Amino acid sequence: xxxxGKVTLQSVADRVxxxxxxxxxxxxxxxxxxxxxxxxxxxxxxxxxxxGPDPAARALARGRTGSVGLxxxxxxxxxxxxxxxxxxxxxxxxxxxxQGMAVTLLAPxxxxxxxxxxxAMDGLLVYICGSPDDQLAWARRRGLPIVTIDQRPIDGLxxxxxxxxxGARLGAEHLTGLGHRRIGILTVAQEEIEDRDDVxxxxxxxxxxxxxxxxxxxxxxxxxxxxxxxxxPTYAAARALLERPDRPTGVLCLSDAFAVEVLHAATDLGLxxxxxxxxxxxxxxxxxxxxxxxxxxxxxxxVAKGRLAVAALVRAINDPESAPPERVVLPAExxxxxxxxxxxxx
Amino acid sequence: xxxxGKVTLQSVADRVxxxxxxxxxxxxxxxxxxxxxxxxxxxxxxxxxxxGPDPAARALARGRTGSVGLxxxxxxxxxxxxxxxxxxxxxxxxxxxxQGMAVTLLAPxxxxxxxxxxxAMDGLLVYICGSPDDQLAWARRRGLPIVTIDQRPIDGLxxxxxxxxxGARLGAEHLTGLGHRRIGILTVAQEEIEDRDDVxxxxxxxxxxxxxxxxxxxxxxxxxxxxxxxxxPTYAAARALLERPDRPTGVLCLSDAFAVEVLHAATDLGLxxxxxxxxxxxxxxxxxxxxxxxxxxxxxxxVAKGRLAVAALVRAINDPESAPPERVVLPAExxxxxxxxxxxxx
DNA sequence: CCGGTCTACTGTATCGGTAAAGACGAGAGG
DNA sequence: CCTCTCGTCTTTACCGATACAGTAGACCGG
Numbered sequence: 001x002x003x004x005g006k007v008t009l010q011s012v013a014d015r016v017x018x019x020x021x022x023x024x025x026x027x028x029x030x031x032x033x034x035x036x037x038x039x040x041x042x043x044x045x046x047x048x049x050x051x052g053p054d055p056a057a058r059a060l061a062r063g064r065t066g067s068v069g070l071x072x073x074x075x076x077x078x079x080x081x082x083x084x085x086x087x088x089x090x091x092x093x094x095x096x097x098x099q100g101m102a103v104t105l106l107a108p109x110x111x112x113x114x115x116x117x118x119x120a121m122d123g124l125l126v127y128i129c130g131s132p133d134d135q136l137a138w139a140r141r142r143g144l145p146i147v148t149i150d151q152r153p154i155d156g157l158x159x160x161x162x163x164x165x166x167g168a169r170l171g172a173e174h175l176t177g178l179g180h181r182r183i184g185i186l187t188v189a190q191e192e193i194e195d196r197d198d199v200x201x202x203x204x205x206x207x208x209x210x211x212x213x214x215x216x217x218x219x220x221x222x223x224x225x226x227x228x229x230x231x232x233p234t235y236a237a238a239r240a241l242l243e244r245p246d247r248p249t250g251v252l253c254l255s256d257a258f259a260v261e262v263l264h265a266a267t268d269l270g271l272x273x274x275x276x277x278x279x280x281x282x283x284x285x286x287x288x289x290x291x292x293x294x295x296x297x298x299x300x301x302x303v304a305k306g307r308l309a310v311a312a313l314v315r316a317i318n319d320p321e322s323a324p325p326e327r328v329v330l331p332a333e334x335x336x337x338x339x340x341x342x343x344x345x346x
Numbered sequence: 347x348x349x350x351g352k353v354t355l356q357s358v359a360d361r362v363x364x365x366x367x368x369x370x371x372x373x374x375x376x377x378x379x380x381x382x383x384x385x386x387x388x389x390x391x392x393x394x395x396x397x398g399p400d401p402a403a404r405a406l407a408r409g410r411t412g413s414v415g416l417x418x419x420x421x422x423x424x425x426x427x428x429x430x431x432x433x434x435x436x437x438x439x440x441x442x443x444x445q446g447m448a449v450t451l452l453a454p455x456x457x458x459x460x461x462x463x464x465x466a467m468d469g470l471l472v473y474i475c476g477s478p479d480d481q482l483a484w485a486r487r488r489g490l491p492i493v494t495i496d497q498r499p500i501d502g503l504x505x506x507x508x509x510x511x512x513g514a515r516l517g518a519e520h521l522t523g524l525g526h527r528r529i530g531i532l533t534v535a536q537e538e539i540e541d542r543d544d545v546x547x548x549x550x551x552x553x554x555x556x557x558x559x560x561x562x563x564x565x566x567x568x569x570x571x572x573x574x575x576x577x578x579p580t581y582a583a584a585r586a587l588l589e590r591p592d593r594p595t596g597v598l599c600l601s602d603a604f605a606v607e608v609l610h611a612a613t614d615l616g617l618x619x620x621x622x623x624x625x626x627x628x629x630x631x632x633x634x635x636x637x638x639x640x641x642x643x644x645x646x647x648x649v650a651k652g653r654l655a656v657a658a659l660v661r662a663i664n665d666p667e668s669a670p671p672e673r674v675v676l677p678a679e680x681x682x683x684x685x686x687x688x689x690x691x692x
Numbered sequence: 693c694c695g696g697t698c699t700a701c702t703g704t705a706t707c708g709g710t711a712a713a714g715a716c717g718a719g720a721g722g
Numbered sequence: 723c724c725t726c727t728c729g730t731c732t733t734t735a736c737c738g739a740t741a742c743a744g745t746a747g748a749c750c751g752g
Contacts (some may be wrong), residue, residue, distance in 0.1 A: 008708060024710065033730065052488040055466035056411055057708035059402040066465045067413075067450055076436040089451075090421075097455045102465045102613045104413055104450040105435075109443045117447045118413045120401035120466070139395040145732050231636045256448050264638055281728050287633075292610055354738060363704045379700060403738030406707050547732065696750085703744075714733070720726080 007050040016044045027053055051124060065120040068096065069106045069139075073129045076107040082209040082229065084302060085128070088149075091306025092125065099314060123313045126151055138163075144203035145316035149309050152201050158312040158325040160305055162200050167298040167332025168209025168252070174334055175250040176217060178342045180278060184222040184236070184241045184248035185210060186258045203254060206282065210252055222248050226258050233257055239265040242277070247344035249277060256281035256288040259295050263339070274341035284335050287306065293338035300332050353396040362390045373399055381563045389559040411466040412601035414659060420473045428575065428603075431474070434495075438471065444658060469659045472497060491662035492670055495655045498547050504658040504671040506651055510548050513678025514555025514598070515659045517626040520598040520642065520680055522563060524688045526624060530568040530587045531556060531596035532580070538539060541565055552628065568594050572604050585611040588623070595623060595689035598667065601625035602634040605641050608683070620687035630681050641663060641682035646667025646678050 013020040018041070022301030025032040026041040033041075045052075059065040068090060072085075079125035093103050103125075104118055116138050123145040129135050132154060139146055146157050148176050153159035175183060188203055214221055224241040238261045241248065253259040257282035263273055269279050273293055308328055315322055359366040364387070372379040373389040379387075391398075404412040408617050418431075450470075452463055462484050469491040475481050478500060485492055492503050499505035521529060523679060534549055560567055570587040572580030586605045587594065599605040605627030609619055617623050619639055627634050630645035654674055661668055 006708090008543075021710080021733080023729060024708095025731085028710080037730085049487060051484060053710090054708055055464055056402070056405045056409075057737095058464075058710075059466055060400075060406045060739085061708080061710040063402075063710095063737075065402055069448075076439050090453075093451045093453050094455075097453055100464055102415075102450050102452060102463065104448050105439045106448060107436075107439050107443055109440070116445055117448065118401055118404075120405055138397060141395060230693095231632075241714080260636070267638060286577075290606070290610075292613060352738090356738080366738095367703080367740080368701060371701085376738080383700085399740090400738055403707095404740075407740040408710085408736080409707075409740095693752095696743095697748080701745085701747105701748090707739090707743085708737105710737085712733100713735105715731085718728085719728095719733090720728100722723100722725090 006017060007048050008060060009050075009053065012041065012048055012050050015048060016041050019241065023121035024053065037273045049189045059120055063069055065102065066126060067104050067119075067121050068123045068310075068317075068320065069117055069119070069121045070103050070127055071106045071129055071135065073108055073135060076105065083287070084283050087285075087302045088127065088306050091303045095307045097214050099310070100312075123147070123308055123317045124219075125149060125313060131227040135221050145313060145320065147309050147313040147316065149305065150202060153327060156325060158327070160309045160312065160326075160328045160330070161236050161333050162300045165209040165212070167282070167300065168332040169212050170207035170332065171282065171296075171298055172210045172213035174336070174340065175181045175278060175280060176219070176339060177250065178250070178278065180250035180343050181217075181219060181250045181251075182217055182222070182246060182343075183214065184224060184251040185253075185260060186224045186226050186241065186251055187239055187254040188228055189225045201202060206254060214261075220245070221252070224262065226254070229257070231257075231261065233263040235264060238262040239268070242266060242269055243272065248319075250280070250340070251277065252280050254282060256283050256285045256291075256295055256297055258282075259297070259339070260287055260291050262316045263291060263293075263295075273339050276344055278340040278343070288335075288337070291339075295341040296337045297335050298332050299335045307331055350678055353394050354355050355396075355399065358387065358391045358394055358396050358571055361394060362387050368397065387396055405466055410663075411468050412446065413448045413450050413465075413467050414469045414471060414656075414663075415463055415467045416471045416473055417444060417448050417452045417475055417481065418473050419481055430629050430634070433631075433648045434473065437649045441653045441656040445656070445665075447660075452670070454642070457486065469493070469663045471659060473654055484564050489658060491666065493655050493659045495651065495663065496548060499673060502671060504662065504673070504678070506655045506658065506672075506674045506675045508646045508651065509559070509678050510551035511555040513628070513646065514552035515558050515682040516555075516678065517598050517628065517642075518556045518559035518681070519570060519593070521598065521624060521626060521688065522559060522565070523571075524596070524686060526567060526593045526594075526596035527563075527690050528568070528596075528689075529560065529565055530570060530589065530597040531599075532570045532572050532584055532608060534574055535571045535602040546638050552600060567598070568592070572607065573598070575603070577603075577607065581607040581610060582609040586619065588612060588615055596626070596686070597623065598626050600628060602629050602631045602637075602641055602643055604628075605685070606633055606637050609637060609639075609641075619685050622690055624686040626686060626691070634683070637685075642683045642686040643681050645681045647676060651676055 008022050009020050013023045022033055023041055026038045030038060042246040104119055104121055118151050124139050126132060126146060129151060130150060148154055148157055148159045150161050222241060224237040226237045227281050242265050253262060259279050262279050266273050266277050273279055281297035283294040284297045288295040288297045312326055350364045354364050355369045359369045369387055372384045416586055442449050450465055451627045462643055470485050472478060472494040474493060475497060478497060494500055494505045496504055500587060517666055531551055570583040588611050591602050596606050599608060605625050608625050612619050612623050627641040627643035630643045634641040
């Protein structure tokens with residue numbers, strides 16, 4: 001490998017005695033030249049240590065970088081720790097890889113809340129984002145195609161989300177269907193829901209779903225407030241809930257992680273699940289299947305969510321003038337495991 | 347916002363009546379022009395809807411893209427599901443953000459095992475990678491700075507890793523120090539370790555660490571084989587281990603996830619932890635603190651790992667001819683929680 | 693009044709490719 | 723034999739910036 005200066009398309013062209021464009025074609029459009037010449041070019045390239053067209057230059061010339069941004073304005077470490085978010089990111093990455101693209105993580109620094117990407121990209125996936133309007137200003141000005149996921153839909157932009165309201169309804173119906181009437185709900189603080197319209201759109205919708213079922217039955221749920229991604233305070237809330245004199249016989253939780261805290265609290269209080277207490281999680285994340293007992297929960301198809309988001313974005317990238325932006329709402333599904341049963345006889 | 351054609355540096359320059367270069371400076375090197383002119387330029391830009399220099403063009407001109415690749419050749423979803431990997435990715439992203447850069451995830455498609463990034467980047471972090479030599483060929487030819495993390499060090503490349511051998515030793519010493527003599531080990535299949543020199547460098551080193559302690563004491567550990575990221579078979583292995591007539595009084599596990607399966611198996615067999623059985627995890631991942639009982643485990647500083655990896659890479663990017671590549675080995679630390687105690691009296 | 697040093701801009705030459713249309717010889721069809 | 727079409731390259735014209743080396747006027751001491 002000769003290591004004298006940068007090896008460019010031109011140097012290969014000179015070596016073989018053809019035009020630069022022909023070398024470009026040899027790499028990018030094999031059908032544009034005879035295979036004999038192509039082979040000569042390729043082996044000359046090999047010999048010179050040329051490693052294919054420079055992606056940066058290609059990006060400028062083609063107007064395509066081959067990567068899309070994934071915007072997450074919450075603390076990334078916290079978000080990734082959430083099993084579901086991790087799976088989503090993975091799904092997005094997989095699907096993009098299939099299209100020869102890659103995903104670039106866009107997270108704010110601690111100091112500065114707004115992400116202003118200095119990085120080239122073809123489009124933007126908005127996944128978990130506090131105040132989209134501020135955050136997205138730069139992207140819109142730049143004319144970047146945008147797709148939002150699990151966000152309150154934004155006018156003119158495609159949006160992919162899950163039917164959380166119906167999902168919550170399924171959980172509540174399951175519990176009431178088993179005969180439960182004293183029902184607890186472990187969720188996040190109400191004010192947090194109102195403050196931010198990002199992740200907690202989700203929380204808000206689940207709320208609505210639970211009430212859709214409980215209200216008509218005249219059931220007033222016993223509320224408890226956990227903290228997103230914080231184990232200790234959530235455990236405390238769960239325990240307090242179970243120590244009430246009017247202890248619920250069933251608990252609906254905002255997430256599987258919350259549900260696990262309820263399981264722990266129950267164990268610590270000597271309550272059997274599901275004999276004494278039924279617990280319903282949400283998300284069907286990894287812990288749901290491996291907890292003791294395995295959790296009844298609500299599942300969503302994260303992989304499909306990722307796939308659809310990428311598909312929508314790619315469409316928007318390839319054909320900016322295309323059809324009106326989609327609004328996809330994915331279904332949620334009840335997964336019954338062993339954490340729920342009819343309430344104990346009084 | 348006038349939406350007629352692309353707004354480029356030139357158009358702003360024409361509008362204000364200065365050279366293109368001056369506009370460029372207005373954005374990238376404010377000290378190169380009078381602030382009066384700069385303000386005029388900025389407001390003209392605003393007016394025209396110019397959103398700052400095009401990152402792709404800038405990347406070509408500057409020779410810097412502002413993003414680095416993170417290579418992970420395992421199934422990304424599986425890797426991210428591993429809490430520790432997720433935290434590492436987050437740490438890397440955070441640290442890069444602090445430097446105005448971003449991370450691009452590089453994962454192989456299912457079909458084709460080799461990642462050949464068509465995406466521009468300034469350097470490469472190699473995190474979890476089966477056969478680095480094949481995988482890295484393109485990157486090396488392209489002259490990309492590379493840093494490996496938790497990999498067998500590669501000649502000439504900086505490497506960041508954790509002292510897994512010592513970590514494992516700490517766990518083993520803890521157990522033997524408490525008086526345990528019948529010790530089980532729950533790890534992955536030995537052949538898997540030998541097959542691949544990526545993640546399982548880790549497993550291999552932990553192995554060595556355990557034996558460093560057990561061998562001199564003449565303790566022959568009872569081996570059980572779990573499966574990475576698979577709950578059911580790991581549970582089965584754990585259970586089989588605990589059902590042996592010569593049931594161990596303490597178990598050393600390859601990971602916290604493995605340890606949790608041991609806890610479950612113990613519970614299901616009516617064994618109390620730590621009275622009847624001590625369990626040591628590894629990694630101090632989220633589950634370690636929230637499991638019942640909380641796990642004694644080995645902690646590593648993932649955030650530091652990410653930070654150091656980024657620092658090393660950035661150094662290599664900025665100064666390719668710099669000092670000899672570093673070999674950083676981070677310490678591991680024993681975290682004692684409630685899953686370990688002296689063995690029960692015989 | 694002149695050289696010297698600043699400050700504030702401008703000019704020119706890339707950066708390393710790609711798209712689209714042009715040129716040119718060869719075989720096909722009339 | 724002449725034109726037409728094809729398959730193969732080549733030409734020309736960008737893509738949208740930045741680096742670096744000027745250059746012109748301002749200020750300054752002698």
